[in-house]
Structure formats: C-alpha cells, structure tokens
Amino acid sequence: MPVGTRGAVKAVTHRDLEDLGAEMILGNTYHLHLRPGDDPIARAGGLHAFIGWPHPILTDSGGYQVFSLAATRKVTEDRVEFRSHIDGALCALSPEKATDIQSQLGSDIAMVLDECPAPSTTESGSDPVVSAMRRSARWAARARARFLRLQNEPVDDVIVTNPGQAQFGIVHGGTDRDLRTESVQRTREIGFEGYAVGGLSVGEPVNVMYDIVAHTAPLLPADQPRYLMGTGMPDDLVECVARGIDMFDCVLPTRNARNGQMLTRNGVLVIKNARYAEDQDPPDPECGCYACAHFSRAYLRHLYVSQEMTAATLMSVHNLYFYLDLMRRIRDAISFGSFEKLRSEFHQTFSRRQCST
Amino acid sequence: MPVGTRGAVKAVTHRDLEDLGAEMILGNTYHLHLRPGDDPIARAGGLHAFIGWPHPILTDSGGYQVFSLAATRKVTEDRVEFRSHIDGALCALSPEKATDIQSQLGSDIAMVLDECPAPSTTESGSDPVVSAMRRSARWAARARARFLRLQNEPVDDVIVTNPGQAQFGIVHGGTDRDLRTESVQRTREIGFEGYAVGGLSVGEPVNVMYDIVAHTAPLLPADQPRYLMGTGMPDDLVECVARGIDMFDCVLPTRNARNGQMLTRNGVLVIKNARYAEDQDPPDPECGCYACAHFSRAYLRHLYVSQEMTAATLMSVHNLYFYLDLMRRIRDAISFGSFEKLRSEFHQTFSRRQCST
Numbered sequence: 001m002p003v004g005t006r007g008a009v010k011a012v013t014h015r016d017l018e019d020l021g022a023e024m025i026l027g028n029t030y031h032l033h034l035r036p037g038d039d040p041i042a043r044a045g046g047l048h049a050f051i052g053w054p055h056p057i058l059t060d061s062g063g064y065q066v067f068s069l070a071a072t073r074k075v076t077e078d079r080v081e082f083r084s085h086i087d088g089a090l091c092a093l094s095p096e097k098a099t100d101i102q103s104q105l106g107s108d109i110a111m112v113l114d115e116c117p118a119p120s121t122t123e124s125g126s127d128p129v130v131s132a133m134r135r136s137a138r139w140a141a142r143a144r145a146r147f148l149r150l151q152n153e154p155v156d157d158v159i160v161t162n163p164g165q166a167q168f169g170i171v172h173g174g175t176d177r178d179l180r181t182e183s184v185q186r187t188r189e190i191g192f193e194g195y196a197v198g199g200l201s202v203g204e205p206v207n208v209m210y211d212i213v214a215h216t217a218p219l220l221p222a223d224q225p226r227y228l229m230g231t232g233m234p235d236d237l238v239e240c241v242a243r244g245i246d247m248f249d250c251v252l253p254t255r256n257a258r259n260g261q262m263l264t265r266n267g268v269l270v271i272k273n274a275r276y277a278e279d280q281d282p283p284d285p286e287c288g289c290y291a292c293a294h295f296s297r298a299y300l301r302h303l304y305v306s307q308e309m310t311a312a313t314l315m316s317v318h319n320l321y322f323y324l325d326l327m328r329r330i331r332d333a334i335s336f337g338s339f340e341k342l343r344s345e346f347h348q349t350f351s352r353r354q355c356s357t
Numbered sequence: 358m359p360v361g362t363r364g365a366v367k368a369v370t371h372r373d374l375e376d377l378g379a380e381m382i383l384g385n386t387y388h389l390h391l392r393p394g395d396d397p398i399a400r401a402g403g404l405h406a407f408i409g410w411p412h413p414i415l416t417d418s419g420g421y422q423v424f425s426l427a428a429t430r431k432v433t434e435d436r437v438e439f440r441s442h443i444d445g446a447l448c449a450l451s452p453e454k455a456t457d458i459q460s461q462l463g464s465d466i467a468m469v470l471d472e473c474p475a476p477s478t479t480e481s482g483s484d485p486v487v488s489a490m491r492r493s494a495r496w497a498a499r500a501r502a503r504f505l506r507l508q509n510e511p512v513d514d515v516i517v518t519n520p521g522q523a524q525f526g527i528v529h530g531g532t533d534r535d536l537r538t539e540s541v542q543r544t545r546e547i548g549f550e551g552y553a554v555g556g557l558s559v560g561e562p563v564n565v566m567y568d569i570v571a572h573t574a575p576l577l578p579a580d581q582p583r584y585l586m587g588t589g590m591p592d593d594l595v596e597c598v599a600r601g602i603d604m605f606d607c608v609l610p611t612r613n614a615r616n617g618q619m620l621t622r623n624g625v626l627v628i629k630n631a632r633y634a635e636d637q638d639p640p641d642p643e644c645g646c647y648a649c650a651h652f653s654r655a656y657l658r659h660l661y662v663s664q665e666m667t668a669a670t671l672m673s674v675h676n677l678y679f680y681l682d683l684m685r686r687i688r689d690a691i692s693f694g695s696f697e698k699l700r701s702e703f704h705q706t707f708s709r710r711q712c713s714t
Contacts, residue, residue, distance in 0.1 A: 006659070006663045006665060008667045010666060011667065011670075012667070013647075013667055013670060013671065014651065015647060035659070035663060036634065036655070036659045036662075040635050043635060044637055050653070050655065050656055052651045052652045052653070052656060277393065277397065278397050278400060278401070280401055290370075290372060294371065295408075295409045296401070298397070298401060299364070299407055299408055299409060302363070302364065302392070302393045302407075303363075303364075305392070305393075306365075306392060309368045309666055309669060309670075310365045310366075310367075310368065310369070310370055313370060313666075313670070314370065
C-alpha cells in the first residue's frame, strides 16, 4: 500500500496511482485528525469522497505518530495525551476516540490504537515492551467494543461514513517470541477482520525482524489478512511473504524517490551520481513504468539536480511501480507454485547496497 | 506554450501535458546552456531526445534571462558577458553563440539574441530603448547569417541536431510606435520564418501594451506566425489575438498554480481562502480538466495548506487546461467567424480580480 499520509501520496496523483495498479492506499489518522480534521471529512462524506479516491483505503490508528511525532505525550490506562506537532494544541487519543475518528474517516480497514514503546526501550522482554504489549491488548478490546457498538447504534456525534468498514488488531511484543505468542493469543481472543504485526522495522537487525515474523505470522489465522506494518526494503517484502505476510505499507518507495534513490532489480540507483550525467539508458531497462519507458538516467539526474518537482514525481512513479510489480509477481508466483523460484532469482540480482551500474 | 524552463514544465509530467493537448512547449536557452549544458544535450541527440518530448519545442535566445537573472553583465557590440546565477562562472552570449546553442538544442523554433533594456529605462523614446532596439536589429542580422550558415556547412564544433529548425526575429522599441515601426522594418528586411513582439509585459500599463500590440502586429506578415513573448493574463490572450497575435508563452499558469491561484472563467480563485475549507464544488464547475473533474476546492485547499506537492501539480494542470482550452476555443471561434462573440462573452464573466465565489 502506497502511503498517503495527508490523503495524498506525495508527488503522485491519483491518476498515476491508478495507472500503476495501486489497489489500496494508506491514510494517517493522526495527520488527518489534526488537519483538516475528521469532522469536515465526515461532513464531506468520508475520506474516499473528500480526497476523490474511489478505491480501498486503510487508516492507521494514529498511535505510531503520537509516539514518534507529537511534541510531548503522557500515557495513562485511559488514553494518551499529546501536543500537536503543527500548533502545539493539546490533544488526546483513546482506543474509543481513535475508533471514532476512523469511523468518521470511513476507511475500508481501521486499525486499533496501540501503544508503541520507543525503540530505545525495546530490548527483548524489557518492562516497557511487556507493559506496552499488555496495554495495547486491553486497548484493543476497548477499540473492538467501540467498533461493534458504532455498527449497531448511534454513538455521540460520530458520523459512520462507511458501514462496511473492517477493523484489524495489532500484535506487539517487540523481539520476544513469548511476548509475541501472548499478544497473538490476546488479540485473536478479541477477534478482528484481520491482524497486523506492529513494533517491527524500528531499528532491530533485519534477521531478528525476519525471525519474529516467522514466529508470529503462522500463529495468526490463515484465512484472514496478515499485515506487517511499516516494512520495508524490496527484499523484506519477498522474505516476509515467505514467512506468511499478506500486506505491507511503507513510505520507503516515495520517500527514497524524493531523495533521488531509485529501487531497481539490482538494488538502489542514486540518480545524482555524476556517472549518470550522460547515461541515456532508462533507470531500469527491464522496468515497465512510465518513467523508465520514456526518460533517461541523464534527464532524471538533470531534473533532480535542478530541483524540479517532476524529479520526485517520476522517481516516485518508478519506485511505486517497482514495489507494486514485485507484489504482483509474488502473487502470480504463489498462484503458479513458483514462489521459491522467484525468491531465489530475486536475491541473485537484488542488493541492498548501491547499484554498480 | 507552457513554459518548461529547464526542459520540464514545473510540477507536471509530459504525460499530463499530452493529456492537456499541449502542442509546443518552451525551453530556456540560458538555463539549459548553464545546466546541464547544450553540449551533453546535443550528444544525446538534442533537446527532444534528452527530455523525451517528441512534440514541438521553442527555445528563447537567453537574452531575457541574461538581462534579468544573471548576477552582472556587460554589453558590447560584439556580445554580452555575464556571470552565471548558479555558480558565478563568467559566461558570454553573442548572436552567433545563442544561435549555435539553439542549433545544438535542436528546438523547432529558435529565437534571435536580443538586448532587453531594464524596465526602468523603457520610457518612450529614451536612449536605452532606442539603442537596444537598434543593437537588437544588428544582432538579428548576425544571428540570421549564422543560422543560414549552420544550415549549409559545418561550423566549428556545433552539432546541428534539428535540420528543420525555424528562426524567429524579435521586434523591440518599448512603448514608442515609431521605434516599433522601425524595428519591424529592420527585422522584416532580414527575413525570418516568424516574428515575435518582445519587450512588452514588463510593467507597462495593460492598455499601453494592447496599443503597442495593435500598432505592431498588423505591420508583420499575415502569413507568418506572430508571437507575443511572455504574456499574460487570460484576458490578455483574448485581446492580443484580437489585435493579431498567434502565439503566446507565459509562466503565469504554472507559477500562479504553485502560489495557490487558479484561473477560472470568473477570475482568480485563491485556494487557501478559509471559505473553501468545506467547499465540495470543483474549482471551476464548467472546467473539463482532470483536477476539476475529480477534486473539490476543499481537498485542493487541504493539499495546498499541507504543502503537498500534488497541490502544485493539480492546480498547474487546471491552469494549463484553462489557457490551452481558451486558445482552442479562440481558434474554433475564428474558424466559425464567431470570435467577437467569444470575446464579448469572455469579458462578461472574467475579472482580473479575485473571484467572489
């Protein structure tokens, strides 16, 4: 899922996304709640209507942003209080409030509010990880109760803009297998339309992340979506699908594009490098995206060096195509029973380091 | 012609331009000469190949930028010396050099190098205007001689990337009718594939500009293109077509879009205004552009206030559509003999001031 933080995937239009075959985008509850606000969005008919995107949308709960972006925060059992990073206004998010906001946004998939412990406190089995996991589980039960109540009766002034909304729980527990097992049990007991694995890709070594995914994913229902939040590099997608994950979101393809980094089958192509100044080849000769079909490395480098906005657009289009095409190829390979072949071929060319060509 | 200063129209892709029906874009010789340089562009096969735009391109001569952007400049009869606004490097442009650069760029229409007197010295009949007009005429003869020589024989190391290139002369003379008449005579004597009117829209009152266009355009050949450089507001297009102009270029549609100003049939819509915060109407309900067909004023305002890059893209798409559609409607009206009707109807709704809706 391309990330459209404020109701727009940065530097690309909805038309570009449709052309790329994007099926679901992600919107950020924290950002949209602060600006323009979920009230005006609800009055416009919900997020789909407000942003003019008729395809699926997933909204996060705002938890991750509160714990990473907000200026100050205070967590109690009832809720988390924080100050807006925009204007310093005092705000609060509870499991019920995060559910209400997403009900007003009317996304197709809503996430429960979770407590995200700071990466510095995520040592295996440490107290903050244990307590955040258990509090997240208690909050998940409250979020689910609120979600079910909103489906059945009017609640306060909440406008339910999408009666068909689904709600996903989030498994926590850091890098501790036992905590992950406990979190899965508590989250499954509540019961959701799908399950996410949170609290990974926050700085731990990639093999530790793979191990925790390999441990956690099979504990989740096979007939419901499993979503790994905030991951990652292209090889992470391949490896985490191999371990049982179905859905991903990540800002990496669009953020790296704005920094001049193009993801290709061979690895990361850094467009500003002088060696591309007269390179008339497309960024990735095997790629079928609009940018690779029409433009050279030399031209994209010129746009990037000249700080033209279309540099970000064209490189975002490429990176999103690369990710979406990789997921398409993975799905096809699974259908045809050739996933292990794709996985092995992918690693033969892809490197997390800079391309040498 | 949408302006693509550095080989890209700001914030929109070539695909957007093709969708808008743009037929010719403008590239800036000054900017492209400094970065990436006309040599690498020529080695790539010319500007069309370098930027991946298979449709017509017009390049200016660089004169206007040298006289408005460059840090310092010294004009002699032979050439103008200046320092690059990018790195302060000492550069020079002569009529021959400007012709050579554009020959390497391979645009479809090249412009002669002209001396553009500072707007502060353009009082009618003042010495700087007289001398700049006469020097521009002498330079035009040299530029034409160079252009014809390049068509017939190899010259130095110049790579002629577009043998079918045309060259336009530029009429100067500020706001003085007699000087304009003299400039037309001298420029026509040299003989070009088309003629531009330069040195207008530089701060003079709009009615003075209209008067000078009305005086100058009919003196130019009726069977060759007449091009008014750097103009203007939508009503300027209507009024200057009425006075005999065929071609325009202007950064206004794209620059104003980046500043949140949308041009509509009623005038200028300033998207950041609070009254649009919950306005679910499209910017211009009668407009057929992608932005107006899919997005509300409220959403575009949200994107602009949130500093999302797509705000610039969508508003540029709208403004370019408005300009290109206006010119299409003008051409159709001329074909059907109904131009005066269109002109009168246009002024009934359009105002240069902010829209009240």
